[in-house]
Amino acid sequence: MIDNINWYPGHMKKTRELITEYLKAVDVVIEVIDARIPRSSRNPIIDEITARKPRIIALNKSDLADEKENALWMKKLSGGGTAAVQTNCALGGGIKTLTGELIKHQTEKNELKGNLKPLRMMIVGVPNVGKSSLINRLTGKKSTQVGDKPGVTRGKQWLTLKNGMQLLDTPGILxxxxxxxxxxxxxxxxxxxxxxxxxxxxxxxxxxxILAADYPDLLMKRYKLDSLAEDPLQILDDIALKRGFIMSGKRIDYERTGRTILDEFRAGMIGHITLEKAVEQND
Ligand SMILES: Nc1nc2c(ncn2[C@@H]2O[C@H](COP(=O)(O)OP(=O)(O)O)[C@@H](O)[C@H]2O)c(=O)[nH]1
Ligand SMILES: [Mg+2]
Incomplete structure (x- = not known):
């Protein structure tokens, strides 16, 4: 049901095998997740897949998320050899900090191995979190065409970054x-x-x-509502009325109303919103 990828057990097995194979060649794994949904945008067995490889978590699309929550998530996600970095791959935010973390790993590698072999890394993550965008940011290239096929494309190549580090040219799609x-x-x-x-x-x-419960002010502001109704359906009606999404016979155009709200949420127009809070209600 999820994404335009059909994840069959066979695909999952193949993906695992490929990533396991590439892991042998990399020093660091960069796991990209979506800052608006840091729980749902993680692979369920990421720890198992990446074994004990050093990891850097890129809390990407942080520009669309709630700043306060970004900070809490950063704390929650880092530690135990894992660093977390807030990134915005659309505009290049956080890439310097990420590179700083990579340099730390490079230094460690040099000390450990007693030579200057370039650090090797790969990017992994579920679809749409910004893996290709991050590759482009790190390499400084305009576009990396990456098909959304499960796993990692065979025939891997290393992209050399300006600082000499090497990045696997295709991400591991989890x-x-x-x-x-x-x-x-x-x-x-x-x-x-x-x-x-x-x-x-x-x-x-x-x-x-969710927005009415967690971000009522943003919702009211965006749709110029003086107050929020208890019933979400009534809120949809109020938004439709404000925007004039009414069809013949004074019927509410829910399709258009819904599409507008979703589009505006995704574009960050309602505000900086984190749907999954760092501290769970039942924590
Ligand atoms: N606002 C925002 N959009 C982003 C960011 N990173 C990626 N995107 C957008 O998210 C979509 C998916 O990005 P892509 O790199 O193709 O994700 P992939 O499927 O993980 O490779 C594209 O429309 C990107 O432009 C980010 O940090 N902020
Ligand atoms: Mg991609």
């Missing part, structure tokens, strides 16, 4: 936690699942429910 329906929903909010397979009305209803 499967998401698709056994959890809530994860599917969160990935859909962020545009990681093709819209055709989900109902816009249902999706926007669920998103509005």
């Amino acid at each position: 499967w998401p936690k698709f056994e959890d329906p809530q994860v599917g929903l969160y990935l859909a909010f962020c545009g990681s699942i093709r819209d055709e397979i989900l109902d816009t009305g249902d999706l926007s209803f669920e998103l509005v429910k």
Whole structure:
């Protein structure tokens, strides 16, 4: 159900095998996740897949997320040999900090091996988190065409970065936690699942429910609402009225209303929003 990739058990096995093979050649793994949904955008067995390789977590799309939450997530995700860095691969934010972390690993490698072999790294993550964008940022290239095929394309090549470090040219595309329906929903909010397979009305209803609870002020401001109704459906009606999304016979155009809310959320127009909080309600 998730994304335009069909994750069959066979694909998952193949992906694992390929990544395991490439891991032997890399010193560091960069795991890219979506700062708006740091739980749902992680692969369920990432620790197992990357074994004990040093890891850097790129909390990407941090420009779209809640700054306060970014800081909390950074704390939560780092430690035990793993560093976390906030990145914005759309504009290049955080790349210097990320490079700084890589340099630390390079220094360690030099000391350990007693030579100056370049640091080798690979990027992994579930679809749509910004893996290709990060490759482009690190290499300074305009575009890396990466097909969304599970796993890593065979015939790997190393891209040499300006500082001499080497990056695997294609990222490891991991499967998401698709056994959890809530994860599917969160990935859909962020545009990681093709819209055709989900109902816009249902999706926007669920998103509005979360936004009304967690970011009521942003929601009211964006849609010029004086107050928020208790019922999310009523909120959708109020937004539709404000925007004039009304069809003949005074019927609400839920499709257009829903599409607008989803598009505006994904573009960051409602504000900086983190859907998954670092501190869980039931923590
Ligand atoms: N706002 C924002 N958009 C990003 C960022 N990183 C990537 N994107 C966008 O997210 C989408 C998916 O990025 P892509 O690199 O193709 O993800 P991949 O599937 O993991 O390779 C593209 O539209 C990118 O332009 C970021 O840090 N901020
Ligand atoms: Mg890609």
